[in-house]
Amino acid sequence: MFKTRFTLTSKKQLTHDVYELMYSCSEFQENTMIPGQYVLFQLLPWLNRAYSIASYRDQNFTLIIKRIPDGKWSPLICDAPIGTIFSGMLPLGHFVLQDSSVSKCFIGTGTGFAPLYCMMNGCAKWEAIPANIAFIFGVRELQDVFYSSEIQELGSQFQDFKYITYLSREERDGYLRWYVTDWITPESIAIYQEFYLCGSPVMVKSAREKLEALGIEKEKIFWEQF
Ligand SMILES: Cc1cc2nc3c(=O)[nH]c(=O)nc-3n(C[C@H](O)[C@H](O)[C@H](O)COP(=O)(O)OP(=O)(O)OC[C@H]3O[C@@H](n4cnc5c(N)ncnc54)[C@H](O)[C@@H]3O)c2cc1C
Structure with a gap:
């Protein structure tokens, strides 16, 4: 896990309230990530929001975020213009794919x-x-x-x-x-x-x-x- 900055590079609205958001992060390395982990946005020094990584490739990762109209931070994250830079930590979490080929x-x-x-x-x-x-x-x-x-x-x-x-x-x-x-x-x-x-x-x-x-x-x- 490391502290880093990442930039919003693309945005697609998937449904009336769900967004696909892609970020690039020069420090992100595919081989340090286990499927299932999340990124922690550090929105204010005392305030974080976690979002699971839906896919990743090279120095990019994609999130799928529900914009909750009365939520404090998901509207800010979903409405941010392309090019917005966020601070955060990744990859985090223990809900991960087990390394076994069972069904x-x-x-x-x-x-x-x-x-x-x-x-x-x-x-x-x-x-x-x-x-x-x-x-x-x-x-x-x-x-x-x-x-x-x-x-x-x-x-x-x-x-x-x-x-x-x-x-x-x-x-x-x-x-x-x-x-x-x-x-x-x-x-x-x-x-x-x-x-x-x-x-x-x-x-x-x-x-x-x-x-x-x-x-x-x-x-x-x-x-x-x-
Ligand atoms: C490990 C982890 C991974 C997560 N991954 C994702 C993810 O991939 N995508 C994603 O969209 N969210 C994800 N979340 C939830 C996310 O971290 C925030 O809690 C969510 O975006 C609400 O933040 P907010 O500041 O907008 O709302 P807040 O101001 O924190 O909450 C506002 C209101 O919305 C309610 N609320 C919170 N979540 C939901 C929801 N999903 N549906 C309806 N009401 C809700 C709260 O109970 C509260 O009443 C994850 C959370 C954790 C802990």
């Missing part, structure tokens, strides 16, 4: 997507690619879905890839209704050996409880909530 299941909601996407990308770069990967993602409505073509493209690199999106607030063809935790049944989880959860505290708690009740060892469940 993995990623379950996330909202911007909990970011570290899971980074981890799935990490798996695809290994020599021994895991055979079975599941990406189970939940948002409120269809208008909140983002990166589905990126996920499908990445998924095509795995022998058996399952990608399911849940919409909790509306019924739509091609999407399941209600919550990602509904997906957790003995049949659906049977072929996966590791579980990575990221999203709201309620979802993470409920998913952990369901997985443990179905006999998954605590050591095989990795999670982060925000």
Whole structure:
């Protein structure tokens, strides 16, 4: 982990409130980063905000940030003009991809997507690619879905890839209704050996409880909530 400065180089609005923001950092080195880690923005000397790194390449990293209208800092970060320089620390965190080629299941909601996407990308770069990967993602409505073509493209690199999106607030063809935790049944989880959860505290708690009740060892469940 090191203290550094990074510059906003590109910005794309993915949904009505989610932004893809790319930064360049001359001190960033790909090989010091483990998929799942985050960058800490030091916005004021006493005030920080953490954002999971969604992807990285060379001296660049990308974040996926939800702009919370009444939030103190996410509007400032999302509205910043290209060229804005931020101070912060990276890479940080222990919610990381385990170095094993066993089958993995990623379950996330909202911007909990970011570290899971980074981890799935990490798996695809290994020599021994895991055979079975599941990406189970939940948002409120269809208008909140983002990166589905990126996920499908990445998924095509795995022998058996399952990608399911849940919409909790509306019924739509091609999407399941209600919550990602509904997906957790003995049949659906049977072929996966590791579980990575990221999203709201309620979802993470409920998913952990369901997985443990179905006999998954605590050591095989990795999670982060925000
Ligand atoms: C390890 C870690 C990684 C994180 N990674 C990401 C990431 O990749 N993308 C991302 O967008 N955020 C991420 N977060 C959350 C982020 O750090 C901030 O908490 C978030 O952006 C809110 O900051 P704010 O200053 O705008 O709002 P604040 O002023 O801190 O909060 C304003 C209100 O918004 C609520 N709130 C906080 N987060 C959310 C949310 N996601 N949805 C709805 N309401 C919310 C708060 O409870 C509060 O009521 C991460 C947090 C942690 C701890």
